[in-house]
Each structure stands twice: as structure tokens, then as C-alpha cells.
Amino acid sequence: MLKIAIDAMGGDFGPTPIADGLIVALKKNKHFKAIIVGDQEQLLPLIPHKFQDRVEILHTTDVISMHDSATDALKRKESTAYRAIELVRNGEADAYVSAGHSGASMSLATLRIGRIKGVSRPAIATLMPTENGNTFVLDVGANVDCDAKNLFEFAVMGQAYAEDILDIDSPLLGLLSNGEEESKGNEVTKEAFPLLEKLPNFVGNVEGNDIFNGSTDVVICDGFIGNIMLKAAEGVADTIGKIIKNNLRRSLVSITGAVLMRKVFKKLKLKVDYAEYGGAPLLGVKAPVIIAHGKSNARAMQNAIFQAITAAESSLNADIEEKLANYQG
Amino acid sequence: MLKIAIDAMGGDFGPTPIADGLIVALKKNKHFKAIIVGDQEQLLPLIPHKFQDRVEILHTTDVISMHDSATDALKRKESTAYRAIELVRNGEADAYVSAGHSGASMSLATLRIGRIKGVSRPAIATLMPTENGNTFVLDVGANVDCDAKNLFEFAVMGQAYAEDILDIDSPLLGLLSNGEEESKGNEVTKEAFPLLEKLPNFVGNVEGNDIFNGSTDVVICDGFIGNIMLKAAEGVADTIGKIIKNNLRRSLVSITGAVLMRKVFKKLKLKVDYAEYGGAPLLGVKAPVIIAHGKSNARAMQNAIFQAITAAESSLNADIEEKLANYQG
Numbered sequence: 001m002l003k004i005a006i007d008a009m010g011g012d013f014g015p016t017p018i019a020d021g022l023i024v025a026l027k028k029n030k031h032f033k034a035i036i037v038g039d040q041e042q043l044l045p046l047i048p049h050k051f052q053d054r055v056e057i058l059h060t061t062d063v064i065s066m067h068d069s070a071t072d073a074l075k076r077k078e079s080t081a082y083r084a085i086e087l088v089r090n091g092e093a094d095a096y097v098s099a100g101h102s103g104a105s106m107s108l109a110t111l112r113i114g115r116i117k118g119v120s121r122p123a124i125a126t127l128m129p130t131e132n133g134n135t136f137v138l139d140v141g142a143n144v145d146c147d148a149k150n151l152f153e154f155a156v157m158g159q160a161y162a163e164d165i166l167d168i169d170s171p172l173l174g175l176l177s178n179g180e181e182e183s184k185g186n187e188v189t190k191e192a193f194p195l196l197e198k199l200p201n202f203v204g205n206v207e208g209n210d211i212f213n214g215s216t217d218v219v220i221c222d223g224f225i226g227n228i229m230l231k232a233a234e235g236v237a238d239t240i241g242k243i244i245k246n247n248l249r250r251s252l253v254s255i256t257g258a259v260l261m262r263k264v265f266k267k268l269k270l271k272v273d274y275a276e277y278g279g280a281p282l283l284g285v286k287a288p289v290i291i292a293h294g295k296s297n298a299r300a301m302q303n304a305i306f307q308a309i310t311a312a313e314s315s316l317n318a319d320i321e322e323k324l325a326n327y328q329g
Numbered sequence: 330m331l332k333i334a335i336d337a338m339g340g341d342f343g344p345t346p347i348a349d350g351l352i353v354a355l356k357k358n359k360h361f362k363a364i365i366v367g368d369q370e371q372l373l374p375l376i377p378h379k380f381q382d383r384v385e386i387l388h389t390t391d392v393i394s395m396h397d398s399a400t401d402a403l404k405r406k407e408s409t410a411y412r413a414i415e416l417v418r419n420g421e422a423d424a425y426v427s428a429g430h431s432g433a434s435m436s437l438a439t440l441r442i443g444r445i446k447g448v449s450r451p452a453i454a455t456l457m458p459t460e461n462g463n464t465f466v467l468d469v470g471a472n473v474d475c476d477a478k479n480l481f482e483f484a485v486m487g488q489a490y491a492e493d494i495l496d497i498d499s500p501l502l503g504l505l506s507n508g509e510e511e512s513k514g515n516e517v518t519k520e521a522f523p524l525l526e527k528l529p530n531f532v533g534n535v536e537g538n539d540i541f542n543g544s545t546d547v548v549i550c551d552g553f554i555g556n557i558m559l560k561a562a563e564g565v566a567d568t569i570g571k572i573i574k575n576n577l578r579r580s581l582v583s584i585t586g587a588v589l590m591r592k593v594f595k596k597l598k599l600k601v602d603y604a605e606y607g608g609a610p611l612l613g614v615k616a617p618v619i620i621a622h623g624k625s626n627a628r629a630m631q632n633a634i635f636q637a638i639t640a641a642e643s644s645l646n647a648d649i650e651e652k653l654a655n656y657q658g
Binding site for chain 2: 131144145176177179185186207209210211212213221222223224225228229231233235236237239244
């Protein structure tokens with residue numbers, strides 16, 4: 001039976017939403033077990049008796065906080081993140097989920113679990129919302145300065161994820177640039193363009209708005225740009241939400257209108273709420289690693305656990321290795 | 330009296346919205362004249378008799394289209410953009426406005442009007458909307474690959490524009506990065522950081538969402554990232570608008586609700602409509618150059634003309650030259 005290692009202490013809201021999300025996941029899917037790593041005293045009361053045979057608690061109390069550096073994480077061998085990663089490294093667990101320090105999880109996963117053969121650098125990916133679906137974007141933060149070969153590997157990994165996990169046949173792949181023409185791009189993307197042309201579903205350069213209009217399934221960029229784009233998108237959504245709410249408050253005179261708008265906001269939230277997708281997968285390491293948002297609620301954690309299970313049950317990593325070997329051969 | 334040179338043919342909708350915007354501007358501000366460059370036969374009927382003493386038509390019919398390359402623009406000496414730029418170069422006009430090929434306008438302005446002393450590369454800037462105001466961002470497309478010195482110059486130009494044109498006392502200046510800590514950034518922004526620290530109002534690194542939350546007045550980035558961020562922001566706004574409209578159509582059952590929502594959309598449009606701001610100034614050339622959107626309507630053109638007038642009447646370029654000389658001295 002699949003075993004998921006969970007850093008139970010790293011989230012901004014402590015272990016409660018993490019345990020709550022796990023319990024719902026255990027109810028919905030009876031085919032996995034979890035090893036939760038953290039303070040036994042806090043964790044034990046959060047796991048109902050009926051689930052205790054499917055949840056093992058690995059006791060440790062050191063937690064890497066948001067103020068610690070990712071490099072410190074490698075020395076803190078008793079931390080919840082380190083111990084949970086070691087479970088995967090040692091084969092005692094099949095996948096890792098954490099809502100803690102994302103840099104620490106990335107460093108530990110890359111160095112302790114190790115990279116898939118052919119991958120120079122793992123990349124973190126996320127789903128961005130479109131009107132009727134979403135776009136898979138990577139890298140959104142693992143690698144600040146990338147070269148053309150890194151971008152090519154991200155493209156191969158993104159395509160494999162879209163096929164194996166998102167169930168998209170022949171996912172369309174775009175390279176994020178400042179214009180659609182092949183002549184557009186910065187030094188790195190111009191060098192990456194001919195490498196990506198080896199991939200059959202490469203549609204060429206795409207622009208910032210293409211991430212949100214559903215024209216492409218997978219969009220490739222370096223982690224510096226991906227991070228800025230992601231946060232800018234969240235910033236725009238927040239600002240529009242505030243403008244709408246302020247104007248509504250001023251102009252709403254009827255209960256009818258208020259009820260209607262509550263419906264709209266609820267639907268809007270379902271589509272643009274990134275928590276709904278669970279966490280961000282770190283692609284390119286030898287086991288599934290899901291980085292959930294620090295502010296994840298129980299529902300986000302449940303979805304992050306399901307993401308880890310889906311990835312662990314898939315042939316994703318074998319496919320990435322095979323594709324990279326084919327293109328480099 | 331100030332003279333504004335206007336490329337009257339370059340916009341996506343031909344000369345009509347350009348002439349209409351000019352006429353309103355002439356009515357509102359009696360202290361400038363315009364030289365409009367384009368096809369006399371098309372332009373003459375668009376200018377009412379009472380304004381003909383304030384509008385000179387410079388006849389030429391070649392128009393640089395969106396399909397032409399910016400480098401071709403330098404050879405097309407009879408084009409509307411080239412002729413209008415030459416008016417500024419020769420001192421026959423004080424500023425240039427165009428809704429045509431933006432790359433052509435940028436190249437012509439940089440090479441024919443020339444750069445301000447101390448400026449390595451001109452930058453194009455734009456205002457992004459926040460809940461209660463806006464943030465001035467540059468570069469958003471003129472320079473794809475930038476070095477640290479370029480970013481420093483953009484910061485000095487952005488600060489001068491915020492002070493002289495946007496009337497902001499001590500504008501706060503941020504460097505767009507993947508985190509607020511000084512240790513964050515890519516190779517170029519890390520090298521730029523200590524240069525920007527020379528500027529008294531530098532607040533350090535800012536993130537993508539800071540552009541939209543009003544925390545900073547001026548945000549600095551290279552033109553590749555600026556272009557992607559700008560188009561991503563537009564993409565998010567478009568997508569949210571579509572989701573709201575679709576959900577409203579499905580759920581609206583009362584006329585009350587519909588009327589209320591029309592009000593909200595109207596207010597929202599006023600705040601997030603980039604056209605409302607006019608055009609994007611190209612900073613760092615020896616005369617004001619305003620690049621309006623190809624799809625500019627009359628109102629956007631009117632605002633672009635007012636921007637050109639404000640810049641021409643200000644001490645902006647002298648201030649940029651002086652600040653750069655001070656910091657480099």
C-alpha cells in the first residue's frame with residue numbers, strides 16, 4: 001500500500017489543517033497510508049482512533065521556520081522536513097507533502113531524494129486558472145537563473161506531467177516570451193527555442209496573456225519570471241476583487257443584488273483559488289514531492305495528498321527519464 | 330507655443346480616432362499646436378475649419394505597418410513615423426505621439442532624436458492600476474536583455490518622472506524580484522541592488538503583487554519581464570471579467586441586479602482600463618515621446634497628447650540628465 005510522508009508541522013496554521021485534510025483524504029481513498037512527522041503530543045489527539053492503523057506518527061519537534069534559510073535545512077537533521085524526506089529517500093514512504101518552508105523542501109528533496117537521470121535542475125510547477133480550465137506553468141520559483149538546457153528539460157517534464165497526471169492528449173507547449181515571433185525573446189529563450197522545436201507539441205513563443213486564455217496547456221519560463229508572473233497574477237486578482245467589493249458596498253441597495261453577487265464570488269473563488277488545486281509539484285526528483293502553500297487549509301492539504309498519490313501511482317518519473325534519454329540520445 | 334508632432338496614420342483604426350482625440354485636446358487646452366503627419370486627403374476632412382490654424386498637415390502616405398520590422402523603419406524616410414520624428418529632431422516640434430508600430434517609434438526616437446546624456450538605453454514605462462491609484466513600471470518592453478547599469482538608469486528616470494509628471498513627493502522605488510530579502514534576485518538584479526541603494530527612496534526588492542497593492546510608486550525591471558508581467562496582468566483581468574460575466578448571465582434573475590452590476594463594471598473599467606492613462610512614455614530620449622496603444626480610441630489619444638504636453642512643459646529631461654550626472658560623478 002502507498003505510503004505518503006507528511007511534514008505535519010511546517011504550515012502557517014500548525015498541524016490542525018494538515019491533520020484535518022489528511023483525515024478527509026483517508027476517508028475518500030482507502031488505498032494509502034500516511035506517516036506524519038511532528039510533535040506526537042500535538043498530533044495524536046488530531047487523529048481519530050479509527051484511522052490510527054493507517055497513520056503512523058514519527059515524533060520529532062524541530063521545525064524549519066519561514067525565517068530559516070534553505071541551506072540551514074540540510075544541517076537540521078531532526079527537523080520534520082528532513083525526517084519526512086529521509087523516509088522517502090530510504091524507501092519507507094513513496095511521496096512527500098509539506099506546507100512548510102518551500103525552499104527547504106526543494107533543497108532537501110533535490111539533494112537527499114536526488115534528481116531523475118537527465119534532469120539538471122528540478123522545477124516547481126503550478127496550475128494557473130483560465131476561463132474554462134487551467135494552464136500548467138513551470139518553473140515558478142525553484143531556479144532563478146536558467147540556461148537553455150534547463151528550459152528544455154522543464155518543457156519535457158511539463159509535457160510528461162500534462163500527459164500522465166492532467167490526462168491531456170498531446171498537450172500544447174509554449175515558451176514564455178515578449179512576443180510570438182521566433183525572433184522575440186531574451187538571450188536564454190532565443191537559445192532555448194531551437195531545442196524546444198525538437199518537441200512535437202511545441203507551438204513556439206507565447207505571451208503573458210496566453211497563460212490565462214487557455215490557448216496553451218504547458219508554459220515554460222525560468223523561476224525568476226515564473227515567480228514574478230505568479231505573484232503579479234495574484235495581485236491583479238486581489239485588486240480587482242477589492243474594487244468590486246468596495247463598489248458593491250457603495251451601490252448595493254437591494255438584498256437581491258447582494259445574494260446574486262455572493263453566488264458570483266463563490267463561483268469565481270472556485271476558479272481562481274489556487275488552494276483548490278492543492279500544492280505545487282516539484283518535478284525532476286526521484287519521488288513525488290508536493291509543496292503546498294504555507295496558508296493551506298484542510299481542503300488544500302487534502303488535494304495536495306491526492307496529488308502526491310496520483311503522481312506516485314503514475315509512470316511520470318519513468319516517462320520523464322525516458323523522454324530525456326530519447327531527446328538527448 | 331508648444332508644437333506636438335503626431336503620426337496620424339499608424340493606429341489600428343486609421344486616422345479618425347487620432348484626429349477626434351486631437352480635436353478634443355485642442356478644445357480643452359488652447360496653448361498648443363499640432364503637426365499631423367499623414368495622407369492629406371484623409372486628414373483634411375477630419376479637422377474642423379475652426380481648428381485649421383492650430384493644426385498643420387504634413388503630407389506623406391507611407392505607413393509602417395505592424396508586419397514591418399523596427400529596423401526597416403530607419404530606411405523608410407517618407408513614412409509618417411519617420412517624418413514626425415524628424416520634426417522633433419529638427420526643432421520644428423517639441424514632442425512626438427504615435428499609436429503606430431511601437432518598435433519603429435522607439436528605434437526612430439532613440440536614433441534620430443537621440444538619448445539624454447548619461448542614458449545608455451531609453452525605457453518604456455506604463456502605469457499599472459492599484460485599488461486607489463497606480464504604480465509606474467519600467468521597462469515594459471524597450472530592452473529585452475538589461476544589465477545592472479541599465480536598471481539603475483531606469484530607476485533614476487522613473488523617479489524623475491514620478492516627481493515631475495506624476496507629482497509624487499519622494500516616490501518610493503522598488504526593484505522587481507522573486508522575494509523581498511536582499512539575497513533574492515537573479516544575477517542582474519543582485520548586481521543592480523547595490524547601485525539602486527544609492528537612491529534615497531529605494532525600498533529594496535519588491536514582488537509581483539506589490540505592483541498592484543500600492544506599496545511602491547515606481548517599480549524597476551527589464552523589458553522582457555515587464556512585457557510578460559504587463560500582458561499577464563491584462564490576461565488575468567480579461568479572464569476574471571469573462572468569468573464574472575458568464576456567471577452573471579446564468580444567475581441574474583432580476584433587473585435590479587443587472588442595473589447594479591452595470592454600475593460596477595463601469596467603475597471597474599475606469600480603474601483598470603489602461604487606455605484611460607493615454608500612452609506609454611519612452612524615457613531617456615531628448616524630447617517627449619508617447620507611444621499610444623495601437624487600439625487607442627479618441628479618449629486615449631487625447632490623453633496621450635496631454636501627456637506629451639505635460640512632459641514638454643516640465644523639466645523632466647533636464648532633471649534626468651542632472652540626476653544621472655550627480656550619481657555617476
